[in-house]
Amino acid sequence: MAGLRVVEFAAPLGAYAGLLFGGLGAEVILVEPPGGGPLRRRGPWIGSRRDAEASLLHAAFNAGKRSITLDLSDRDDIERAQVLAERADLVIAGGSLPPALAHEALAGQASRLVTLALSPFGSKGPRSGWLAEDITALAMGGMLTLAGYPDGPPLAACGEQAVAAASLFGATAALAAILRAEAGGEGAFIDVSMQECVAMGQENAIQFLDLEGIVRKRDGGRQRQAGTGVFPCRDGHVYLMAGGIASNRFWGATVDWLVEEGLDGSEGLRDPRWLDSKWLNQEEAKRIFAEIFEPFAKRRTKAQLVAATSARRIPLAPISTASDILASAQLAARGFFVNRAIDDGRVLPFAGAPYQLSATPWRAPNPAPRLDADRDDILRLLEAA
Incomplete structure (x- = not known):
């Protein structure tokens, strides 16, 4: 310019x-x-x-x-x-x-x-x-x-x-x-x-109201749907987006990962009901997923979870502090x-x-x-x- x-x-x-x-x-x-x-x-x-x-x-x-x-x-x-x-x-x-x-x-x-x-x-x-x-x-x-x-x-x-x-x-x-x-x-x-x-x-809040008549509510710190939301890990929190969004791809890859890790109850996530958004929205579904995933995530750092999901093309992001951002390898490489x-x-x-x-x-x-x-x-x- x-x-x-x-x-x-x-x-x-x-x-x-x-x-x-x-x-x-x-x-x-x-x-x-x-x-x-x-x-x-x-x-x-x-x-x-x-x-x-x-x-x-x-x-x-x-x-x-x-x-x-x-x-x-x-x-x-x-x-x-x-x-x-x-x-x-x-x-x-x-x-x-x-x-x-x-x-x-x-x-x-x-x-x-x-x-x-x-x-x-x-x-x-x-x-x-x-x-x-x-x-x-x-x-x-x-x-x-x-x-x-x-x-x-x-x-x-x-x-x-x-x-x-x-x-x-x-x-x-x-x-x-x-x-x-x-x-x-x-x-x-x-x-x-x-x-x-x-x-x-603000993401898709306007489209939710316009197309589906749904007024999105704040859900900070919780799952928006089973498999999609904030989860604690060993050194902070991560945001996983597996359930309800392009679910056939992301959900299947996430379940395969959890099964490979040998997590108790993960095989049950292959049931077809987990592809139904009505089920994913229920508190019972959120509780079941959290009981499977959270103990696993709490034993791993943000970096470990990001590396594992990136290799499987699963959308997961670290919730970064200011110190994390300054130390980011991606931002340093750029x-x-x-x-x-x-x-x-x-x-x-x-x-x-x-x-x-x-x-x-x-x-x-x-x-x-x-x-x-x-x-x-x-x-x-x-x-x-």
């Missing part, structure tokens, strides 16, 4: 989208208010500092970007921001902007401009003016109904998944719009609702984590490329910019003919 210019008006909703474009080679200019954008004011922090350069969120999500501060309540700075946006291929706005920076105003001067507008509930509709944070969108998008234990309150997914989903959905749509503009088409205004991204990103120096001189691992593309390689971004670090260079860009 070398040669592509992105202007991002600092806001949490657009930060990951800007990072994705920058990682694939685009120039990303981060327009921040005086004092810095919101990610600079949020922890976790580097050591005991609480200043604009010490936020690890800023270090992670603003890596590789260039920074300029503009006061969007000041007429001269609005004009500077307008010129900067008109000379961009993509504008990312995760919050409200002055009318002079609306897509309609900018597109009058740059007809091929793509504007990505991200907001909690979209720019139109009865909730368009509502404010929301990540947990609000998780709730109103439906994800909290699925997260947690059946006998407890809903639990929020970690890592601000709603915010990340809005950036990811928006970046995908923006890239498609840029390709169309480059092929001779017009620019586009992309309106992304964080709530709708959550609703479309070179996923990249070491980067932070402001206090330490070198810490940061997430790298979310995917590897042969024709559009990911570039390791430079450290996140100091506040207003690129002001002179960017002002010269504005003054250029």
Whole structure:
């Protein structure tokens, strides 16, 4: 994406989208208010500092970007921001902007401009003016109904998944719009609702309701159906997906494995009733399977269970802690984590490329910019003919 210019008006909703474009080679200019954008004011922090350069969120999500501060309540700075946006291929706005920076105003001067507008509930509709944070969108998008234990309150997914989903959905749509503009088409205004991204990103819950009239419930820590769910093992937990999903293949392979291991009662799992979803949904079926599988799993580590099931093409995944992820052999082989120096001189691992593309390689971004670090260079860009 070398040669592509992105202007991002600092806001949490657009930060990951800007990072994705920058990682694939685009120039990303981060327009921040005086004092810095919101990610600079949020922890976790580097050591005991609480200043604009010490936020690890800023270090992670603003890596590789260039920074300029503009006061969007000041007429001269609005004009500077307008010129900067008109000379961009993509504008990312995760919050409200002055009318002079609306897509309609900018597109009058740059007809091929793509504007990505991200907001909690979209720019139109009865909730368009509502404010929301990540947990609000998780709730109103439906994800909290699925997260947690059946006998407890809903639990929020970690890592601000709603915010990340809005950036990811928006970046995908923006890239498609840029390709169309480059092929001779017009620019586009992309309106992304964080709530709708959550609703479309929660597995098959919507399809269960739409196609089968079933409202999925949260079942954290339990089997969703016999053979499919969370099971304890020697060093934590694993998620096995054997029963009720492509059951003829996965179930048969799982039963063959358990029989080969000589587990008491495993031969009984060959009975045809175990291919009937109505039976798999019953508590008695879940109890029988757990009594066969859990003692076996508790004697083995996550790694041992993953190796055994991978060899048999049985879907089983470790439930990883943060330490497990840092030590993952798969992520190490991919070179996923990249070491980067932070402001206090330490070198810490940061997430790298979310995917590897042969024709559009990911570039390791430079450290996140100091506040207003690129002001002179960017002002010269504005003054250029």
